[in-house]
Amino acid sequence: MMLNDWHKPVMCVEAIDCLRLKPGLTVVDATIGTAGHASKILEAIAPSGRLIGIDRDADSLAIAEENLKRYKNNVTLVHSDFRNIDKVLDSLNIGQVDGILFDLGVSSYQLDTKERGFSFRYDAPLDMRMDKTSYIAAYDLVNNLTEKEISDILWSFGQERWHKPIAKHLVRERLGVPVSTTAQLRDIVLKAIPRKFGRSRIHPATRTFQALRIAVNRELEALEEALSKVPRFLKKGGVISVISFHSLEDRIVKHNFKDLGQEGIYQVITKKPITPEEGEVADNPRARSGKLRAARRR
Numbered sequence: 598m599m600l601n602d603w604h605k606p607v608m609c610v611e612a613i614d615c616l617r618l619k620p621g622l623t624v625v626d627a628t629i630g631t632a633g634h635a636s637k638i639l640e641a642i643a644p645s646g647r648l649i650g651i652d653r654d655a656d657s658l659a660i661a662e663e664n665l666k667r668y669k670n671n672v673t674l675v676h677s678d679f680r681n682i683d684k685v686l687d688s689l690n691i692g693q694v695d696g697i698l699f700d701l702g703v704s705s706y707q708l709d710t711k712e713r714g715f716s717f718r719y720d721a722p723l724d725m726r727m728d729k730t731s732y733i734a735a736y737d738l739v740n741n742l743t744e745k746e747i748s749d750i751l752w753s754f755g756q757e758r759w760h761k762p763i764a765k766h767l768v769r770e771r772l773g774v775p776v777s778t779t780a781q782l783r784d785i786v787l788k789a790i791p792r793k794f795g796r797s798r799i800h801p802a803t804r805t806f807q808a809l810r811i812a813v814n815r816e817l818e819a820l821e822e823a824l825s826k827v828p829r830f831l832k833k834g835g836v837i838s839v840i841s842f843h844s845l846e847d848r849i850v851k852h853n854f855k856d857l858g859q860e861g862i863y864q865v866i867t868k869k870p871i872t873p874e875e876g877e878v879a880d881n882p883r884a885r886s887g888k889l890r891a892a893r894r895r
């Protein structure tokens with residue numbers, strides 16, 4: 598049991614199997630979070646291996662550091678966006694590594710820390726920045742973008758079918774006072790969606806919150822940029838594993854692997870994405886939408 602057991606790592610066994618770890622390897626965990634996957638990686642590569650852990654959330658990195666105390670000589674933690682993976686590895690004088698893991702999106706730690714503003718379950722300032730030093734928060738998007746821009750974000754990043762009425766309501770509501778809390782936004786969504794459609798399996802505000810989070814953190818751009826840089830840093834035979842949580846991310850990973858496969862750069866290991874076992878989903882509902890894809894550097 599870890600000291601700060603905030604987040605259950607999704608498909609940990611499967612992701613680590615794909616990486617084919619053994620003592621002495623050098624691995625990058627590009628989304629170290631609170632170090633769930635990382636501690637398993639370290640178990641496998643210790644005592645002589647090295648782990649570079651990247652995250653753009655400084656609070657998560659502090660927890661990761663605490664959780665990985667016993668491996669402190671094997672770990673380097675870096676506060677950065679993974680889109681800068683080239684700068685991170687160059688600055689550490691690391692040429693090539695044996696494995697790279699991406700476990701995308703937000704962690705349970707981030708979702709459940711009320712004041713981060715990621716969740717409609719708590720009333721908190723509308724923030725949603727993974728990196729608290731970045732400038733644009735959800736508040737800024739919601740209060741400054743045009744109705745059309747908001748509607749486009751909800752559709753493109755949330756596939757929210759009610760994107761137009763939600764954007765319309767939002768722009769009307771913000772005329773009086775700015776929309777500054779997660780509860781205000783959640784209530785706007787609830788008012789905008791016709792009642793009979795608001796009772797599906799997932800909460801009606803889920804897609805709106807997902808879309809804004811992706812826009813605030815420019816998640817898809819970061820993923821595309823990072824994936825395009827990875828081949829330079831993987832040794833021949835080295836493996837990249839990516840766990841994604843929605844179709845927009847999965848599509849980017851799938852196409853990247855397919856394209857680089859056709860160019861002879863990767864051999865795709867997962868013909869179809871690996872999904873979590875029923876038992877894992879029962880134990881950790883967040884794993885439900887997880888998809889794991891892996892490719893080996895040729």
Ligand SMILES: C[S@@+](CC[C@H](N)C(=O)[O-])C[C@H]1O[C@@H](n2cnc3c(N)ncnc32)[C@H](O)[C@@H]1O
Nearest residue numbers: 606628630631632633634652653678679700704
């Ligand atoms: C699903 S969590 C990872 C959890 C981790 N694997 C564990 O087991 O604890 C995703 C993490 O990736 C980080 N993240 C997301 N996008 C990022 C990016 N572009 N650059 C760096 N970190 C990012 C988030 O801040 C979050 O901590």
